[in-house]
Amino acid sequence: MIAQLLFTALLLAGAVLFARNILRVRRNILLGRDVTINDHPGERWALMARVALGQSKMVVRPVAGILHIIVYAGFVIINIEVLEILIDGVFGTHRVLSFLGGFYDFLIGSFEWLALGVWVACAIFLVRRNLIKLKRFVMKELDGWPRTDANLILVTEIALMTAFLLMNGADQLLASRGAEHYIVAGAFPISGLLTPLLDGLSNTSLILVERICWWFHIIGILAFLNYLVVSKHLHILLAFPNVWYSTLRPKTELVNMPRVTGEVRSMLDPSVQPPTVTAHTVAGVEMTERFGAKDVFDLSWKQLMDAYSCTECGRCTSVCPASITGKLLSPRKIMMDTRDRLEEVGKVIDAKSKWEDDGKSLHKRITEEELWACTTCNACTEACPVNIDPVGIITDMRRYLVMEESRTRPALTSMFTNVENNGAPWAFGPDQRMKWTEQ
Amino acid sequence: MNEPLHIRTMADFAAAGEVPDVLFWVGCAGSFDDRARKISKAFVRILNAAKVKFAVLGQEESCTGDPARRAGNEFLFQMQALNNVTVLNGYGVRRIVTACPHCFNTLKNEYPALGGTYEVMHHTQFINTLLKEGRIKVEGGNFKGKRITFHDPCYLGRGNGEYEAPREVLLKLDAALVEMKRSRANGLCCGAGGGQMFKEAEPGTREVNVERSEEALGTAPNVIAAGCPFCNTMLTDGVKHFNKEGEVQVKDVAELIAEAGDL
Numbered sequence: 001m002i003a004q005l006l007f008t009a010l011l012l013a014g015a016v017l018f019a020r021n022i023l024r025v026r027r028n029i030l031l032g033r034d035v036t037i038n039d040h041p042g043e044r045w046a047l048m049a050r051v052a053l054g055q056s057k058m059v060v061r062p063v064a065g066i067l068h069i070i071v072y073a074g075f076v077i078i079n080i081e082v083l084e085i086l087i088d089g090v091f092g093t094h095r096v097l098s099f100l101g102g103f104y105d106f107l108i109g110s111f112e113w114l115a116l117g118v119w120v121a122c123a124i125f126l127v128r129r130n131l132i133k134l135k136r137f138v139m140k141e142l143d144g145w146p147r148t149d150a151n152l153i154l155v156t157e158i159a160l161m162t163a164f165l166l167m168n169g170a171d172q173l174l175a176s177r178g179a180e181h182y183i184v185a186g187a188f189p190i191s192g193l194l195t196p197l198l199d200g201l202s203n204t205s206l207i208l209v210e211r212i213c214w215w216f217h218i219i220g221i222l223a224f225l226n227y228l229v230v231s232k233h234l235h236i237l238l239a240f241p242n243v244w245y246s247t248l249r250p251k252t253e254l255v256n257m258p259r260v261t262g263e264v265r266s267m268l269d270p271s272v273q274p275p276t277v278t279a280h281t282v283a284g285v286e287m288t289e290r291f292g293a294k295d296v297f298d299l300s301w302k303q304l305m306d307a308y309s310c311t312e313c314g315r316c317t318s319v320c321p322a323s324i325t326g327k328l329l330s331p332r333k334i335m336m337d338t339r340d341r342l343e344e345v346g347k348v349i350d351a352k353s354k355w356e357d358d359g360k361s362l363h364k365r366i367t368e369e370e371l372w373a374c375t376t377c378n379a380c381t382e383a384c385p386v387n388i389d390p391v392g393i394i395t396d397m398r399r400y401l402v403m404e405e406s407r408t409r410p411a412l413t414s415m416f417t418n419v420e421n422n423g424a425p426w427a428f429g430p431d432q433r434m435k436w437t438e439q
Numbered sequence: 440m441n442e443p444l445h446i447r448t449m450a451d452f453a454a455a456g457e458v459p460d461v462l463f464w465v466g467c468a469g470s471f472d473d474r475a476r477k478i479s480k481a482f483v484r485i486l487n488a489a490k491v492k493f494a495v496l497g498q499e500e501s502c503t504g505d506p507a508r509r510a511g512n513e514f515l516f517q518m519q520a521l522n523n524v525t526v527l528n529g530y531g532v533r534r535i536v537t538a539c540p541h542c543f544n545t546l547k548n549e550y551p552a553l554g555g556t557y558e559v560m561h562h563t564q565f566i567n568t569l570l571k572e573g574r575i576k577v578e579g580g581n582f583k584g585k586r587i588t589f590h591d592p593c594y595l596g597r598g599n600g601e602y603e604a605p606r607e608v609l610l611k612l613d614a615a616l617v618e619m620k621r622s623r624a625n626g627l628c629c630g631a632g633g634g635q636m637f638k639e640a641e642p643g644t645r646e647v648n649v650e651r652s653e654e655a656l657g658t659a660p661n662v663i664a665a666g667c668p669f670c671n672t673m674l675t676d677g678v679k680h681f682n683k684e685g686e687v688q689v690k691d692v693a694e695l696i697a698e699a700g701d702l
Contacts, residue, residue, distance in 0.1 A: 252598030253548035257513050261553060264517040292511065321628040321651075326644030373641040376509050376633030377593040382624050398511030411638035412510045419515055423501030424467040425637055430498040436469070436476035437446050437483075 007089035007218070014222030021229035025308060028346040031282055031355075032301035037245045044244050047387075052243040057385040061315070064128075067121040071157070074118035075236065078164070081111050085218050095171075098185030108186035112168065116190045119161040122154045129154075136314030141333040146312055149231050156227075160220045167213035169194035170206045179203050235311035239386040242309040245302050246387035251378040254395060259289065284354030292399025295361040296342045299396060306388040307339035316380035316390060322373040329373035331380035331390035337365035338393060362397065371397050372409055444483050448497040449530045459494035461565075462532050464546065466539035467502050468668035474675065475538075475668035481697035482538050482562050488702040489574035493536075499526050503545040510634035517553065520545075524555035538562040538693060540594035540667045541632075547599070561595055563605040563666050563692050570611055570696075580699030582612040585661040587695075588619055590651070590674060591626035592667035605666050605692050612699050617658040627651050629677075631669035652677025656687060663689045 050056045055072065059065035084097045098104050129137045129150060142150075168191035174182040198206060228234050262275030279288045282297050293299050316331035317323045323330050341362050349355050374394045381389050401407040408416075415425045422429045452459050463486065468475040486493050504519030527535075535557050537543050547559035560568075569575050587609055595601050602623045609616055621627040630640065630647025640646055652674055655663045663678065665671040668691075675689045696702070 250544070250548050250599050252544045252594050254508060256549070256552040257517075260513045260517050261521075264514060264521055268518075268521060291513065319625070319627075321630060321647045322641070322643070324627075325630075325640075325647050325650050327641045328643075329641070369641050372638070373643075374633050375593070375628045375630060375635050375647065377628035378597045379593075379625075379628065382597050395509070395511065398509075399513055400511075402511035403513060408510065408512075409638045412634055415506055415510070415634070415637040416512050416515055419502045419504070419507050419519065423519070424471060425502060425506050426467065426471055428471045430501070433465075433470050433500060434446075434448075434495075434497050436465070436471075436479050437444050 001092070004090060004092045010219065010222060011086065011089070014225060018225050018229070021226060024346065024350075025229055025234070027349075028342050029301050029304045029308060031297055031342070031345065032299050032304040033297070034280070035300040035302060037302060040248055043248055047246070047248070048240055048244045051385070051387060052240045055385070057383075057387075060383075064313075067124055070114070070117040070121045071125075072236075074114040074121075074161075077114055078111050078118075080107065081164075082218070082221060085214070089218060094181055095183055095185050098183060104185055105187040108168070109189050112165065112188060112190040115161045115164050119158055119165075122157045122161075126151065126154050126158075136318045136332075139314065139317065139330065139332075141330055141336060142312065142314075146232065146336065149233075150312070152227075153231065153233050156220065156224060160217060160224070163213040163217045163220065165191045166194065167191075167210055167217060169198055170210035170213065173198055174203060174206050174210065177203060179207070232311045235309050235386060238305060238309040242305055243387050245305065247389065251381055252376070255392070257291070257399075260291070282355060283349045285356075290400060291403035292401070293393065293396035294363065294400045294404065296338065296345055298400065299338070299362075299393060303389070303393055303396075304338070304342055306390075306393075307335050307342060309386050310335040310339065310388055311386075312336060313385070315383040315385065316388070319379040319383045321375055321377060321379065327369075327373040328367065329370045334366060334370070334390045334393055335388060338362065341365055363400075366397060368401065368407065371401065444480060445487050446483060447494055449494045449499065449532070450497070452494050453530065458531070460492045461494075461534040461536050462527075462530075463493050463495050464535050464537035464539075464542055465495055465500060466537055466542045466668070468672075469538055470500070472668060472672070474672060478538055478668060478671070478691040478693055481691065481702075482566075482693040484697045484702040485566060485569065485575060485693060485700075488700065489569045491569070491574075496526065501526075503542050505541045505545045506634050506637060508545070508549075509632070510637075520550060520553045520555070524550055524553055527555055527557065532557060534558045534560070536560045536562055536565045538666075538668065538691070540592040540598070541669070544594045544598050561599075561601060561604070561666065563595075563608055564601065566693060566696055567604045567608050570608060575696070575700060575702070577611045577696055577700040578613070580612070580701065582614045582662065582695060582699050585612075585614045586617050586659060587612065587614045587662045587664050588617045588655055588658045588660040589622070589664045589666075589692075590619070590629065590655060590670055591623060592665070592670050593626065593628050593632055595666055596626055597624055605664070608692055608696060609664055612695060614662075617660060619654050619658055621654060627654065629667075629670040629673035631673050636669050636672075646677075646680075648673035648677040649680050652680065656681055656683055660687060662695065663687060664692055664695060665689060666692050 055069055058068050087096045088094055128134050168188055171182060172188045173195055175184045259275050266272040266274040277289055279286050287297055290298050296304060312332055314332045320331050348358055371394055376391055378391055381391060418425050418427055465479050469479040501523055502519050504516035508516035535546055540561060543559055543561045546557060589605055589609060628647060629651050663674050665674055671689055671691055678684050678687050678689055
């Protein structure tokens, strides 16, 4: 009875904490500019089914892709087992779903195979990160917490799967010995192999092992659920909405800035009124609209959702022509910086219950050298398994530099001047436009 | 090859009370860059051989604003775009073909939001249609049996999903089309996009065009085929970097067709 109460209390605490954390992430995302994304819902659901649910972009790299699908399938399917654990925990039952009979055996057997698959896949992932040291996993933007974060997640998953298998191993042995409370149910293709290891233990010790693993497994899952929100691992939830809301337009199409259209129209025709500058209230503070992005508030909520959806896999950076040729730019770092800045802003709002300018901005983290290295080739958006768009953030930040700060590269200033004066990026006037037709 | 090109402007057509079938948007590179001018001429020879009734804007054409927009100068982009849309709509232009994927992307995808909606084609798509319709004929010619590798322009391929048209055209040359490891959706940029064409590269260990040219040369090609004047420049420079300009040509798809068909 005490165990049941303790379990229920833990469960509630875990759920409440998780809800609070998720609402905080939601609030942070909504600090972004408002944009409406709800066109072509059918196409969006299909895209989400293909890219997020179906992992279509993951398998472009078959080794990592297939291992990831095993972990993903394991995570989703083993959660059916968690459902049983929850019911057992609250009501003090044991293997409450065992009335399913043969189907239950099939389920438990499948979970065991998946658990083994997850265990092995995570072990290989650890090897790729820490022994083989694949380039995208050892780049300097991962130094410190991001690298620890990745390893913690993998180690935790291995620990959870170990506990799950050890629990089943002890459980089925107890059942076969006819121990009270332990019913014969389920199939144990993997944990059955642990019998020689556990057979020397008394029933009392076995029950201890089984209970410890059971509690570890469920507490681990509750803890992991709350760890998600302070970790790159949030992608397991946000991948789905993030793909749903991703652009359906051609990759190289840049979003228009209607306010600039209004300004330009009024410049070209004095009878047209310039557009009024709108202000919107963010976290209790009125913010005027800027040209381009100085800080996270100037990005759209979708761009901020992108930042929280990034799991730092680095596929974007590994295909980026700038990064490949040793430039400072890494699209992954753009996303990490955006998220870290958003978190920083969120903490100020948490502490002061409204936004107070901290004198910093996104440009404190992302340098001009990074921004001006981008070729807008969209290799990064093509590579991202959850349709994140770093190019949009880079362009918006360039827009701020150019239009609000008049900061650019000198050669680009000449290009601007030429386009403005000659209608061409070079110093050739319209009178020379047809010269090519002469020999 | 040296007979005068038969080119009329939209103004010529309007003065004669005629309407062309398609506007050839030459683009700034195609108009002013010495190398790219040859691509414009090759494409015009194809258009003339196929008896396409086309026009150019001539002095009325102005930069689409693409480089300004990518480099963050939205005001300048929109000034250019709104002026161009006024000219295009003034002539009632419906169909546009261009040999520049950057002009292509801007005209096709970004002008509609500013009041300019047209059917826009890249010249490789247009040439492919002409070949399919039998309006021009090409049989191998100089390039029969040669090894050709095609470099996907980002703004045509990844940007707008067109990977096949240039390849279908190249297959008409009876050449061996060899693919680089990074091709189609995984194609590596030449290094010119996003305004880079007009500035020095940021500090790094290597130039992007050298990286890409090395990969292209790795396929042991006779010809590196391009579909973008900027890629053409970058790859030409890259081939020179490896002192291979004597052995390997960098050519636009239009030039290959015009030469092979002796147009």
